[in-house]
Amino acid sequence: MLLVVTVVAVAVAVTVTLRASAVLRHRLARSVLLCAAVRYRRRLELLGSEVRLSQERRLRRLLPAGTAHGSEAFRERHPLGQSCPSDGVLSVHPPPLRPWALLCCCWGTDPPLQGSLLYLDALHAAFPQALARRGTALLSWAPRHPRARAGWPLPSLYCTPAEASALPSRAAALRVQLLFALRERALRVLEAGLATELHDALATLRAEWPGLAQDLELGELSPQAGLAEDARGQLQALLAPNAARAAEVRAECARGFEGIVQRLWPQLEVVVVVGTAHGAEQLYCRALRQADCKGLPFYCPFYGAAGALLGVNLWPEEQTPRFLLCPDWAFYEFLPCPAEEEPQTVLLDELWEGREYGLVLTAQPGEYRCRAGEVLRVAGFHKQCPIVEPVRRESQVLSVRGESIPEDRFCRSLCRAVGLWPGARLVDYICVESALLGASSGAVAPHYEVFVELRGLRDLSEGQRYKLDQCLQEDFPTYKSFRFKGSIGPLRLHMVGARGFVRLREALGSPLPMPRVLREERLLQLIQSTVIS
Template sequence: MLPAVAVAAVAVAAVVAVAVAVAVAVAVAVPALRHRLVRSALRRAGGRYRRRLEALGSDVRLSQERRLRRLLGTGTGTAGGERGAAGRGAGRGSVPWLPLSPCASPGRLGGVPGAASPGAGSLLYLDALGAAFPRALARRGTALLHWTPGCPRAPAGWPLPTLYCTPAPAGALPSRAAALRVQLLFALRQRALHVLEAGLAAELHDALVALRTEWPQLAQELALGRLSPQPGLPEGLRAECARGFEGIAMRLWPQLEVVVLRTAHGTERLYCDSLRQADCQGLPFYCPFYQVGGGESLLGVNLWPAEPVTRFLLCPDWAFCEFLPCPANKEPRTVLLDELWEGREYGLVVTAQPGEYRCRTGEVLRVAGFHKQCPMVEPVRRESHTLSVRGESIPEEQFCQSLCRALRMWPGARLIDYVCVESSLLGDSSGPCAPHYEVFMELQGLRDLSEGQRYKLDQCLQEDFPVYKSFRFKGSIGPLRLHLVRPGTFTRLREALGSPLPMPRVLHEEQLLRLIQGSVVS
């Protein structure tokens, strides 16, 4: 028989153990329960807003008239006259070439000023993502890889911050490389990830490049527990990285369902293609928002996360939109949201907030279809991003197509990145030759190019652009010069840009030019 004191002590210890176990269970359960409750509420709100959007799409013309009234601050009695001045008749006949002024981002991705409700875009995102991938909204199941120095911008799912396993302060570090590296470490700690999210495709690309080049050091840091001890994780990381990096995302995070990219079109397509072919092989890519003006004005949303082709629904209650048919006539006249034709391309003109009327964005869109009366569009190119040394105006998207065609003639070569420079920026270093382009490329599979291979790109440009060929024949444009740079050059170039913006394909700053010239190896 145990003494009474000993029995009491054992009983107290048992009670304490039970109390501690209950406290731990409650501490774990309460955040999880709170996450589920908030997620459920946000899903319901997103569903309600989606139904409202469906109703607005049943009469696009009326929805746009109401939007324009709010922008102009007019009453219902004058709306028709104001609309005629801004969008119809004589007022629509000529479009002033105005830059799209920076717009505030109310509610952080909540929509353009005056939109129906703050956070509308993110509510629609959460609803669409949860419907297509139910586990994607799990607590701490999303890793964010996004650099936001000095100007923190919320992630796509900002109304539900418990989605993210990566701490918000990590993105605000002054160094882009350091921010992405810290966020990658937090992502590697969470093996039960369902979503990889990045602001730019280039950010996810560079984070996974860091994994390729630094995985022994990353495994060492995780083993030492500088974040927190992770038994078993470093060995698994080392084993998977040692097997190679094709499909590495699915192997490191077996429950991964989707890659979310805030910006995946334009110059970011090159990185998307690279990720799909290698590190993120087998994963769907979802770009939820269509934004203009440096990502500040939200104009459309992608409601179909699981579909392979990205299409954005232009929301009639978020901005007043006009469209210039492409190619433009001598006297361009805009058409409105309810006057578009499927399959055609249009330049976008936006009135997004008071004081910013009929701003030409430089975006060219293709109408891919309709959801009720709302057009679904695909971004095609930016009119303002062109190469021109003699007025020949080669769009950067078409230049990239010519470059990729030339690349197929170089056996074993794979394009990692590239940038173009017009010889006027080179000054005396360009020599006494005629104005020309210089192209700096990072390739995989080739260390040098013969003169014949280098000429292939100039030849492709001549075949694809008759005006360029004519100037080359006359000698008023000199032969294109091609340079190979060492690995990692473009990662450093993106760091030097100093802001999380899409990679420019035409350099206009001497500082950036000097950086890339110092990395030429051939």
């Protein structure tokens, strides 16, 4: 009870202390939030000790008043649904934070606030200086529906203006945010909404560092496509000339780009990627760890599906992201993989370690038992709560004859093939089923077309191109059988020029995780226009 009174008293003090310095206000707010995080973490421990009861309570809150209670009755009344109506983007719109909201969250159900508190607590425990005022830079593009920053309850963490995220051009937004990040030498955290956004922002640094350094020196935003004059004026008003920092950026970039992030921001402790890193999405994180972000840990704090926040990563220093599914954030069901003819779901407390499950979700009133299109692997348990690793997205399966090659396993086969090409490094890739090509695919058997961006190679021989098809045959017996019969034709491999995939991500029009199988003809035409070999 004493802790509750203390939290409320300090929270009220934060809101009324208008004359306190910005630094003091930041420290007070940080203390309040960390106190609330400790209290909610204790509650989470209790919830994890009685998972079935916690899930039944959550289900009652999601059902209309007067509905018969109980998960068994719920599953009998509502058949398994189709895909979730949301596009799968974790997009949270938190309300303004009030002092009493911190107290209510300790026993209420507010996943955005509770998740962010757990994030701040875990980040502070692993990296004690990470919650410094203006010590976090953000790289995130959200033109229509702003995404919440990971530490949104503590806005004084961020040195990046909120207006930069809402620019209509993805390239312009990331460049402006990168410029504001470069101003702050004492950064502690580099946060990105998606791994692709960090990847593309650092690609912009490679390509445009002289212009960025000049903008820093002059304190001006240079004219660029996608940046309207009124927005440019508003953002430029926040800049000031900094010749010393501009000289430092020039000197470090002139030395090369391996480890450039640590060299530009010597006090940086961690790279935070908010969006869930699926198996194929790890491609970007691995590339960044090996080059630009060498020597820095990566932390993916949240797991979400169908637009809902479902889990949190409490282990920032571990290389492989693992997420604790919180039992009071949604009602979870799981379909064992491989799928059965008459699928029967199991509940949160009925999972087995090491097995894979398809996620069935009830997270919003009226949207019952939706298939989230996500496959998770149970990596362990925290008390009774499962700790999961996202494995693949069911929408990203390649199949022209029912052979079903999932994205994570295709990525492994592709990486194995690239390893057989001396000097090559895979930067990015996308797949297309030949049916999308229509008449342009020719009078041949159905097949895959794969578009790759590589470093270290300018062209591929026919023998090298065949290596990928050979790896797929070795890794997937069904595919090999269809290839032997001639019912699936040879795979066609194309090399894409530099920044071709950056253009593709801009054309997607929203901050989605990178698709691995194209389903739209306009996107296919765009990537075809960037082929160089």
